[in-house]
Amino acid sequence: MSRMEQDAETLIANMGARARHAATRLAGLPTADKAQGLRAAAAAIRADADAILAANARDVEAGAANGLSGALLDRLRLDPARLESAAKGVEAVATLPDPVGAVIDSSARPNGLKLSRVRVPIGVIGIIYESRPNVTADAAALCVMSGNAAILRGGSEAAHSNRAIHAAFARGLGDAGLPADAVQLVPTTDRAAVGAMLKADGAIDLIVPRGGKSLVARVQEEARVPVLAHLDGICHSYIDRAADPDMARDLAVNAKMRRTGICGATETLLIDRGFAGPAPVLAALIEAGCELRGDKDVRAIDPRIGAASEADWDTEYLDSILSVALVDGVEDAMAHIARHSSHHTDAIITEDAATAERFLNTVDSAIVMWNASTQFADGGEFGLGAEIGIATGRLHARGPVALEGLTTYKWVVRGSGQARP
Amino acid sequence: MSRMEQDAETLIANMGARARHAATRLAGLPTADKAQGLRAAAAAIRADADAILAANARDVEAGAANGLSGALLDRLRLDPARLESAAKGVEAVATLPDPVGAVIDSSARPNGLKLSRVRVPIGVIGIIYESRPNVTADAAALCVMSGNAAILRGGSEAAHSNRAIHAAFARGLGDAGLPADAVQLVPTTDRAAVGAMLKADGAIDLIVPRGGKSLVARVQEEARVPVLAHLDGICHSYIDRAADPDMARDLAVNAKMRRTGICGATETLLIDRGFAGPAPVLAALIEAGCELRGDKDVRAIDPRIGAASEADWDTEYLDSILSVALVDGVEDAMAHIARHSSHHTDAIITEDAATAERFLNTVDSAIVMWNASTQFADGGEFGLGAEIGIATGRLHARGPVALEGLTTYKWVVRGSGQARP
Numbered sequence: 001m002s003r004m005e006q007d008a009e010t011l012i013a014n015m016g017a018r019a020r021h022a023a024t025r026l027a028g029l030p031t032a033d034k035a036q037g038l039r040a041a042a043a044a045i046r047a048d049a050d051a052i053l054a055a056n057a058r059d060v061e062a063g064a065a066n067g068l069s070g071a072l073l074d075r076l077r078l079d080p081a082r083l084e085s086a087a088k089g090v091e092a093v094a095t096l097p098d099p100v101g102a103v104i105d106s107s108a109r110p111n112g113l114k115l116s117r118v119r120v121p122i123g124v125i126g127i128i129y130e131s132r133p134n135v136t137a138d139a140a141a142l143c144v145m146s147g148n149a150a151i152l153r154g155g156s157e158a159a160h161s162n163r164a165i166h167a168a169f170a171r172g173l174g175d176a177g178l179p180a181d182a183v184q185l186v187p188t189t190d191r192a193a194v195g196a197m198l199k200a201d202g203a204i205d206l207i208v209p210r211g212g213k214s215l216v217a218r219v220q221e222e223a224r225v226p227v228l229a230h231l232d233g234i235c236h237s238y239i240d241r242a243a244d245p246d247m248a249r250d251l252a253v254n255a256k257m258r259r260t261g262i263c264g265a266t267e268t269l270l271i272d273r274g275f276a277g278p279a280p281v282l283a284a285l286i287e288a289g290c291e292l293r294g295d296k297d298v299r300a301i302d303p304r305i306g307a308a309s310e311a312d313w314d315t316e317y318l319d320s321i322l323s324v325a326l327v328d329g330v331e332d333a334m335a336h337i338a339r340h341s342s343h344h345t346d347a348i349i350t351e352d353a354a355t356a357e358r359f360l361n362t363v364d365s366a367i368v369m370w371n372a373s374t375q376f377a378d379g380g381e382f383g384l385g386a387e388i389g390i391a392t393g394r395l396h397a398r399g400p401v402a403l404e405g406l407t408t409y410k411w412v413v414r415g416s417g418q419a420r421p
Numbered sequence: 422m423s424r425m426e427q428d429a430e431t432l433i434a435n436m437g438a439r440a441r442h443a444a445t446r447l448a449g450l451p452t453a454d455k456a457q458g459l460r461a462a463a464a465a466i467r468a469d470a471d472a473i474l475a476a477n478a479r480d481v482e483a484g485a486a487n488g489l490s491g492a493l494l495d496r497l498r499l500d501p502a503r504l505e506s507a508a509k510g511v512e513a514v515a516t517l518p519d520p521v522g523a524v525i526d527s528s529a530r531p532n533g534l535k536l537s538r539v540r541v542p543i544g545v546i547g548i549i550y551e552s553r554p555n556v557t558a559d560a561a562a563l564c565v566m567s568g569n570a571a572i573l574r575g576g577s578e579a580a581h582s583n584r585a586i587h588a589a590f591a592r593g594l595g596d597a598g599l600p601a602d603a604v605q606l607v608p609t610t611d612r613a614a615v616g617a618m619l620k621a622d623g624a625i626d627l628i629v630p631r632g633g634k635s636l637v638a639r640v641q642e643e644a645r646v647p648v649l650a651h652l653d654g655i656c657h658s659y660i661d662r663a664a665d666p667d668m669a670r671d672l673a674v675n676a677k678m679r680r681t682g683i684c685g686a687t688e689t690l691l692i693d694r695g696f697a698g699p700a701p702v703l704a705a706l707i708e709a710g711c712e713l714r715g716d717k718d719v720r721a722i723d724p725r726i727g728a729a730s731e732a733d734w735d736t737e738y739l740d741s742i743l744s745v746a747l748v749d750g751v752e753d754a755m756a757h758i759a760r761h762s763s764h765h766t767d768a769i770i771t772e773d774a775a776t777a778e779r780f781l782n783t784v785d786s787a788i789v790m791w792n793a794s795t796q797f798a799d800g801g802e803f804g805l806g807a808e809i810g811i812a813t814g815r816l817h818a819r820g821p822v823a824l825e826g827l828t829t830y831k832w833v834v835r836g837s838g839q840a841r842p
Binding site: 413 | 448536543665671674679759782788789792
């Protein structure tokens with residue numbers, strides 16, 4: 001292990017110990033105290049707006065000088081409206097129902113023991129993110145409201161912004177009497193610190209990566225701590241023979257083109273050979289500016305469609321490109337989805353309820369939809385009020401994850417002296 | 422990678438692909454079909470009793486020749502009564518409520534989308550166990566009933582027994598029309614097969630180790646697949662100043678001495694300095710045959726008590742040995758537990774409800790108990806009907822894990838053509 005790795009390990013171990021201490025206090029706090037802490041953090045962000053925007057201007061300037069792309073600079077940039085939106089987001093989390101202490105279920109045994117499962121925070125959450133500085137406030141708020149301590153590690157390009165936002169947030173928590181160590185920011189942008197977080201099992205209970213595919217891939221590859229994330233969003237929309245043609249056209253266009261860069265965007269359109277109106281659907285997509293790549297039969301429908309290679313079926317374009325295949329009914333569609341889906345979100349468009357239920361029951365993805373746009377795959381749209389991320393793993397929590405997904409449970413057993421026979 | 426490791430990887434990849442195929446079918450089966458499959462498996466075990474007992478006799482004979490300890494030989498040994506008990510256990514799992522398809526919660530959005538979270542199987546479960554051949558039937562039954570495919574890897578000392586039980590079980594499943602690949606037994610006892618299972622992320626969704634500490638430690642150290650397990654059961658019973666003296670004595674003796682080798686056995690007794698009757702509690706433990714190790718103040722109570730070293734507070738004896746410390750009230754007890762507990766099961770004995778609730782809320786273990794013996798930490802005692810194991814991790818499932826813990830959920834979204842604005 002290099003000296004830098006050793007230093008990073010020591011740093012994260014120390015931060016983890018302080019975080020555990022803070023987490024123990026947070027776990028016992030009433031909802032009102034956590035909410036008050038978040039409102040104070042939002043107020044501190046507003047009070048520090050000038051300093052935060054000045055820090056952000058330094059990051060943006062350095063980013064431009066270092067040749068960051070326009071899209072990255074846009075993610076990095078804060079303005080008064082974006083900062084106010086971040087503060088409002090923190091206040092909104094403070095209004096969400098608190099899952100901690102909720103009784104999941106309870107029972108009584110014949111011997112008189114009373115059992116219940118009670119929601120408790122997970123403990124210490126590590127958030128590893130890239131250039132969006134608003135994640136600092138957003139992720140911190142979700143962790144605190146769910147009773148967890150957060151260790152934040154933002155991207156180096158946003159270092160000044162993150163420090164300024166974190167300083168305000170932690171001061172606000174402290175003003176409200178919450179432990180300031182509840183939200184800590186890793187003070188270095190060395191990559192070794194990320195490595196140390198990923199290996200800190202025992203100190204960090206869960207890692208949530210927020211960023212692009214290369215970040216998530218590294219985290220999933222190296223982590224010894226459990227990870228909550230999705231790597232790909234290879235989402236499918238399937239137009240069944242019994243689909244309403246107008247709905248099929250509108251949903252296909254929305255699912256692909258509303259925003260092409262989000263993980264819930266449809267990347268492959270499957271069309272039943274028995275569906276009467278494929279041409280208008282494809283024409284609408286092309287007219288909306290989408291490049292289509294299809295198999296031979298699809299290309300026969302519209303000469304403007306290019307050829308799909310085998311790789312296209314496994315590609316998350318995050319762009320105005322869509323792969324299109326014809327399939328023989330719902331079973332064939334589900335077989336394609338089982339082979340190629342990243343198990344994020346897959347949708348069926350049909351007026352046939354039995355076919356829809358077959359699809360909803362069988363497709364094994366975190367989110368399955370009937371007659372709706374895959375672009376709805378989002379914690380806010382699901383009524384969760386926010387999300388820490390969308391998970392495609394099979395354990396703990398799947399799909400959009402908000403406060404409840406940041407809790408676990410313990411068994412509480414109340415007796416009157418029962419000894420086990 | 423050695424040739425043996427390559428072969429093991431190929432073997433597990435092939436078994437995993439067959440298991441995934443079977444899991445897809447199992448996931449869609451109605452409860453009655455799964456129950457019928459288990460009843461047929463139990464019948465096949467009974468029909469094969471002679472062959473299974475003969476295979477077991479070969480294992481026991483080889484084990485004795487190889488110098489296995491008496492305790493290990495006892496775990497390995499089957500007799501008609503134990504085999505009937507295994508068959509009955511399989512039938513009992515068939516009567517448990519099926520979690521698959523249960524709706525966890527549902528909601529409707531203002532735009533008319535209807536959301537629900539529906540329980541689904543995890544997928545492919547790898548079970549790695551040691552000398553108890555009854556785990557073959559027991560774990561397989563829990564996996565099948567929860568809609569999961571199982572890949573079983575038993576200990577080499579039970580190889581003939583496991584093969585015979587597995588052959589019956591799989592034939593029974595097949596007789597009932599279930600996929601025989603739903604339960605596969607790794608055909609080799611090479612240790613490389615265990616390594617391949619632990620690294621088979623994507624093919625295996627969850628590993629459950631069933632066995633001693635060295636097995637669990639290896640699995641937790643090497644696994645890239647999520648693991649559901651507990652390493653230690655360093656459980657505490659705390660006698661508060663407000664404890665009923667007779668209840669305290671009876672629970673302390675039961676929590677330690679009923680069975681000393683189980684993970685829910687109390688390993689450290691904490692006694693409030695304000696508790697009036699420590700001497701009778703300690704005397705009752707000594708008279709029950711327990712060796713006590715205490716700090717100086719504890720030894721002053723009874724000269725038969727030996728000296729505890731620092732290591733004693735972190736030791737799972739699994740034997741008739743108990744460490745004992747005096748503490749200054751519930752806060753001090755909880756501080757000791759936070760430092761030394763393995764977060765399996767910790768109990769308070771008190772008549773003071775407020776103190777009890779303080780303990781139940783604050784102690785951050787998978788199971789917390791009030792006025793009950795820690796030996797109740799068991800899926801059967803909790804009314805779950807069975808258990809695949811007890812988990813002390815913080816994610817997914819904690820404490821005794823049975824059918825529900827072997828499921829996850831998916832989001833089902835039903836719309837009427839909603840596009841996202």
